[in-house]
Amino acid sequence: MPGKLKAKIVAGRHLPVMDRASDLTDAFVEVKFGNTTFKTDVYPKSLNPQWNSEWFKFEVDDEDLQDEPLQITVLDHDTYSANDAIGKVYIDIDPLLCSEAATVISGWLPIYDTIHGVCPQANLVCNIKEQSSCGVKFFCTTSIPRCYRAIMVHGFVEELVVNEDPEYQWIDRIRTPRASNEARQRLIFLMSGELQRKIGLKVLEMGGNAVVGYLQCFDLEGESGLVVRAIGTACTLEKISTFPATATYPSNSSPSKDMKDSPQAAPSTLGCRSTHSSPVHSASSRLSQGFSVSVPTLLFAGMGSGGSAGKEAGPLKALLRQQTQSALEQREYPFFTLTAFPPGFLLHVGGVVSARSVKLLDRIHNPDEPETRDAWWEEIRQEIKSHAKALGCHAVVGYSESTSICEEVCILSASGTAAILSSRFMQDGPLDAEHRLFEEVVSPGCGFCHIPYDELNIPFPAQLTYCYCCRHYKVPDVLFTTIDLPTEANVTGKGCLIQARLCRTKKKAQGEGNATAISNLLPFLEYELHTQLMNKLKLRGMNALFGLRIQISVGETMLLGLASATGVYLTALPSPGGIQITGKTPSDITYEQHISNMQKKINDTITKNKELYEINPPEVVEEIIGSPIPEPCQRSRLFRSHSESSDEVSELDLSHGKKDAFVLEIDDTDAVEDIHALLTDFSIPAGFYSCNTEIMPGIQNWTSAIQMFTSVRVFRLNNANLTNQGLNKIFSDLCENLLKSLYFKLRSMVPCCLCHLNFTVAIPEDELIQVRTHLTLLSITDEQLQFNLELNAETSSSNPLSSPKGINPASSVDYSSFADRCSSWIEQLKLKAHTIRRGSVKTSRSTHKASPLPEGRSRSLRSNRSYSGSSVAVVKMTPLSFIPGAKIIRYLGIINMFFIRETTSLREEGGVSGFLHTFIAEVFAMVRAHVAALGGNAVVSYSMKECVFMENPNKNQAQCLINVSGDAVIFVRESELELTSVQPQSATTQTSNCGEGT
């Protein structure tokens, strides 16, 4: 069924002067969709043309409708010479294809030119007449979108399409840079349209109606082509249509509507399954020969050997598990790109699984058969699947894939968290009563920590204890995951960002030799990153990592590894022991002293950190430590520098130190340096919190003030012959400095939390390191003030704290201890409030501190006012999936934009920094304008996936590619929602009006 698309061009404003003689422009517009082009009349001699065109009607195939962008070109009419292009607007009309999303795109859009950037704007209205068939909704959000309910989670969908990169076609030699950039932009538009269409079909086949956690990436393979690939999780979603007054949950609560069944205490007769995973672990590498080397690494503690990992967990497996598993096994890959789950979905977490493989790129000969790339990914996914099995898990959650390309070498990586899921949301999981009962036995606060693997058949050495919450099941001593902290999890204290950074030199090489060299390095790299993470985690007195993201970038002469995660203290897990240093050559007295000094420093730091993060777990009597592991493994050992020291293991003197201490062996100088580095990690300034997950564990008092920032830095390493240590130091300093810069720049906003603080590293050229961060800043109220407000607001409520966690009666289990915790928490809050206030007074700008309201509120008032005042609607952007203090009432569709910008006057545009700064600002502007045109007022789950920057200062040239994505939404502030709760509809229209601008 062909679709109909209608477009109308209304006006332009602030156009550039195209005719020097008259200082005016004779502008007209070409509207192109597929192969059909319409033109408006020329509006002579004006910089603010009013075309007010007729409706241009396009009749197109469904396929085109989904693939093609609407292309609007603004030109200056010239009687004698060729018409000059002023710029273009590409509009992705996908959001119009979905009945529930936007119905019209209308507003001022920036006109963009790949050479001149953004300058003027055009206003256009375009709407679609006939609904086309496909109704699959796409969400970048990696959780069930806020105003939907998951009926069914079908599972993994993936697709990739390949093509030749226009930049590398022969024709590129004769066409202008502008033409080449435009060809490339358009091709990528088409490819991502095609990709979405194909994925949409797969989803429909599976019976779903939406893709959640849609992750689309470009691999610019250079000569060998262009790959666009995407993964996601197919779901059947149902819109929650009503706004019950009770639905105004505290902002960061997950939509827990469908979670009526409160978990009864856990008297399960059906044996406690025993598997547990602990998260650290060894890099077991089996390198296959040849150039395509796969480097499987299974993450977790101790020195496990890869061999033992393959076995299925034992026979103790409950019936239920088998059934869920069978449901999952029918799927090719039981993978889920989600990082947050509907309550009751995630049962147990095993640990992080990851796989990497090094490939040599060759030209894609036939774009229609992308088999090679498909096969590569298949290999990796199989690997992941088997790792998960080894951990006794049948599913992988928080799954993501990435690549790093340098010349002809490409590292493919995939990682996720092995987990056991409830069959509740699985299509074919039989839901008879018995199973239901069994499932709900698991208490939500700690259930996910219970080991999913077989206690007697642990895939790696780990230390198990009984859960500190429920005391019924075993838990590991540490837990690493790639998902967000489940909202219902019991956490002690606050969390913090933990990063491990590593840089390794590598010889310049070609072809297979290069690939082999890289794959030889990878396991060590990964192992060291884990060691670092583990040490830093212990140093902060924490026992779990969430949102773990390990990135490995390859360059010609080095490999970079960056792991970021949010550390927390899970109440269910045992308290981490200290770190103990031992020297290898205890003969020297000064050396001994040195070591004891260091030991003292470490202990001090741990104590300090515990205070800082308010980690004071209730003292529990250590009853049973049922470690199945033979004696010498009571302590998990970590070796600095994985020299060939494995045979020395048993010789380590274990006679001193606490039972669960962590031993650091100093066996050479660089270990000493490492420890130094560990200790000198810059501590976060007062008033700041940071994490790389959606929300900061342990903080509830968000205000609605939210801001998003992007930072890009490129460093040149001048001295070519650096040692590994030197490089490491430099790289680590880079990251530290970047963090310091962030804190400094944002100092006027304390107290606040930097959420979703993600680093992306790349090696754009030899000797260059690019570090890109993007983060969102959430203001926290002065705690006491907020606290009082809430007290007043909720006098009726029995519970004084409206914290979304714990208090939410639906999800909290452990009430008794909670009360205690509450009161002590209040004390802490008060203390904290004082210190924070002191901190903020010193640094804050005077301007808006006068307001008696918490900053966020006063700000929101202001922004409301601005609707009437300025003609540009405010559009929020955030990498989070929600907006604190506000309710997302509608998803308008996915934003997925790709821009190229090029300049031949780099110096004149302020050098590389000026050029990129402008470009990023332009990209933001275009995203905001498109969202506003869709009627939205925010982008959630926003991310800048790609930012490829190339420069040639000698020629005064630079080029940059940026890819951004996110979900356009309409949100309403909770305060407004309450006011209009009788008529939510009016709120909607009101907001959308604002969004359209005037």
Add this chain to the structure above:
Amino acid sequence: MSTELDVFVGNTTVLDEDVYQLWLDGHTVSNAVRIRMEAGALQECEANAEVLHSDTMDQFRTFQMCERLLQSPSKVANQLLFQIPPHRQTMLIERYYEFDSVFAREVLGKKLSKGTKKDLDDISSKTGIALKCCRRQFDNFKHVFKVVEELKGPLVENIQRHFLLSDVLARDYAAIVFFANSRFETGKRKLQYLSFQDFAFCAGQLISYWTVGAVNNVMEDLDVDLEKEFLHDLKDLKVLVNDKDMLDQHKSLVCAQLRGKIKVFSEMEASFKNLSRALVNIASKLTHTKDFRDLFIDLVEKFIEPRRSDKWTIGDLRLFLKHYSSSVHTLEAFRHQVIWDRYMGVIKSCILKMYHD
């Protein structure tokens, strides 16, 4: 190791008001960094020089990018490139157009031309204001002048509408435009003691009472041109000093009012004719462009300086001027009351404003 590229961009544009001021003051990045360090910026958040430098660079770059917009403030609100909350937009614009009155004093009455622009380095070294900053201020003056020159209607409102400035600042700009348009002499040594604010006040008076726009709302060209007819009519005031009877009558009226009330009564009484002549002569000469431009120098030379040397206090002067102008109402033979009031109202307040050391 060196940083090749370093940018930090917010969805809502990140602006630090202190750094903005440093930028406006025309400091170089390294200068600004030094000043911030001295101001104790390093104490915050464990910053180091590198962090501060990078932050300053970012901010300066942002301001540079905004500058294009700030030159036409009406576009700031509906541009899409920078998302800036309205109150911050207002701050940016207001600060961008703020100027140093020392600088404005130097430029006042000069033609806003390329020639003057060339002299800016002299002004810069004289006032201690960075040349870059002088240029910005000068360009702002010129820009505002150029825009409102062709507009009809009240000057202050036009400035406010096109540049979205606060009332106070718009009035100052009106003064600058007015002076640049009328080219009053302000540079003479004897006028050096007058500040920009003195002149701005006088300009405000002149605009409010003597210009075309002040009397009728007929929108002429630039309403800061003084009303020709009025200036012409001022000649009629001569009768006050030329007509002996009238002069005497006027004098006795004033003396009757002031006797015992001012310390300098006897001097006043003795020199009443000179006093009155000075004021009336200034009025009658205003039709000639040359004399008109000399309005302020005339006021100072012919009236203010002699009073100062006679040690009149400002209170005495105020009383004198009050009764000097009001007692004319009782002169039955004098038929130009309206013109007189319009003239004296302005002259009185200008003199009082200018009467200081």
